[in-house]
Amino acid sequence: MITKFTIGRRNSGDTWDVSSLASNIKWVTDLNFAAGTFTFDLLFDGSFYPQSGDVVEFQWDEQKIFFGYIFKTTFKDKKFSITAYDKMRYLKNEDSFVWPVSTISDRFDTVCKMAEINHKVINVSDYKLAAEVADSKTYFDMLKSGIDSTQKATNQMYYVFANYDVVELRKAPYNNLDIIIGDQSLLTDFSFEKSIDDAANSVRIIKKNSSESQQTTSTATADSESAGDDPKTTSFAYTDVKAHDILDWGKLQIVENAKDKANNAQMKQRADELLKEKNRETYTLSLDCLGNTSLIAGNSVNLQISELSKAGFYVGNTAIIKATHNFGSDYNCNLEMKVNEPWLENSSSN
Template identity: 45%
Template sequence: MMTVTMFTIKTPGTKTTWDVRDILESEIKWTTDIDFAAGELTFKLVEVDEGFTPKNGDEVRFCWDHKKVFRGKIFKFDYDQSEVFSITAYDNLRYFKNQDSLIWPVSTISQRFTKAAKLAGVPHKVVDKSTHKLVAEVCDSKSYFDMLKDSFKATRRATGHRYFLYCNYGTVELRRAPSKRMKYYMGDGSYLTGFSYSRSIEDVANVVRVVRTDKKKKQQTSSTSKVKLTSAQEKAAEVKNTKLTTITKKGNSVERWGKLQVVEKAKDKANVAQMKAKAASILKSKGKQAHTLKLDVLATLNMIPGNEYPVKIKSLKDIGVGTKYLLITKATHTFSGTTDQAELEMKVRW
């Protein structure tokens, strides 16, 4: 029978480890996300007169059915008249929100991840190594998440491989999706208790304009001949001295969905070829409709972001979504009594 087999809280620098299983007041919720977010654990504890009070910074460890699930620190707790603590803890990916300024030399994401993890001060491991060399880059006043996000995107564009971060019971790991490809399907008669599916073009762009603004340098005038211009004259002069160079890329969905246009600024010295490449890249990323599939399941601990499962649901097949392997991008597990139920967000590929 599955149940909570370990749930402890310990204040760093002290010898006492508190087993709090008997004062868990409600369900335990564990949320993990492939998209650069820390794993989160939320739970409630009943206040007891035994000298125990949770504190920010306390370490939390949680095992389900003797399997390691979560290890992290308390970042927030609330307490009210019901004498119950509502607690939020995060795993070590939380420290990748730290900001820094770095210059990346020509290097791989494996090397950049290792450096960021060391600077963040967390245990780390490269599970899946990348050999693709990225160009040198200046990252000024950015979080480690944002620094790595740009590098991950560049690697994916060049190699087709999707890398992501996962905190494995305290150790932050660099993984490549799919981390595991499971044999057992999710769907009718297997794990599934419900689902929701949607398609949206609300954030689509099928026309992309990349614009470079060029301004002529103002001619210098002597102090004796300088005349103060009115506001209208200054604006007129600015318009006269400004030239816009525009590159436009159109997708093949304009007739079907209508014109959905975005404008992006080009760098000051970008040439036409670079502007065309930028427009094509934006159109590729924003030109497709979004598919959202959420599954409610009776879960196992393998149902985490980065793993793939075959999904087989007759109702989806009826609207054109056939059986295929889908990647889990976000998982919210709810542990209650002897059950682990989860809401899974899946990446629908087209």
């Protein structure tokens, strides 16, 4: 049940208890570099008008759930519909910065100071990121670049999370919950999907030469054109790599232009990297379950879904990528789970 729900002016200190006026309360946490979102409807009783920038605080069963600020308000039929974001919203601010060699922990600390938000590094990274220039980028984009590079190098996934009024840098999974979601525990419905829509099993790295007419190919299988180039003086060098599952999926090819000074070995290395990244099915697992405030993005849970196992897929412990909490008398959650090769074990149903 709601144990605190207030809206207050940011500077004056005036505060209103709106717990008896609110409905359709929804809280969303997402690992995809997005601020936590808190939406609700509010009956208008004439006592006050919510204003942009007002502070929203919400607690459920004495647990601190959301602290943030009103960014959007609509009014219709004597009711306000309000959208508030937590402090990560200020990481959408744009800036330009030259990053020295530094860790993602260092960069997180720097951008939070520039965004003027309370923050804390929970899990420290020692991996040194290369120096780079961020020109007119959001702080989220700056962090994403460093987090992606850190993950590729260390196989450790870092993410940003608003722990009430403090923005934190965490490593996923942050908390391995003892909670079991399954046939006999919390689960009310699920959907599972696998797809090769975004997969590739053939990668071609192309190097354009505008001064020669000769064309060289390493297992070349197709041509490429660039509008505006002179066909008489333009040629391409290709470096291709392929996967065996072309026999199963058909040919799914992507192309990338080589860096200007890349040699054949570097082109081959880049092609191998892209193939490793793209040559895979993607899996989507969505769960509907009874509400629990521990089920937030970044934590992991244990799954026991017999129907899914019977269909040939066993998914055990996996992390929550996105969590939507619907507060009310029927408190429930919608979860999007991280399901990929490290988490998915394909077992035969025969």
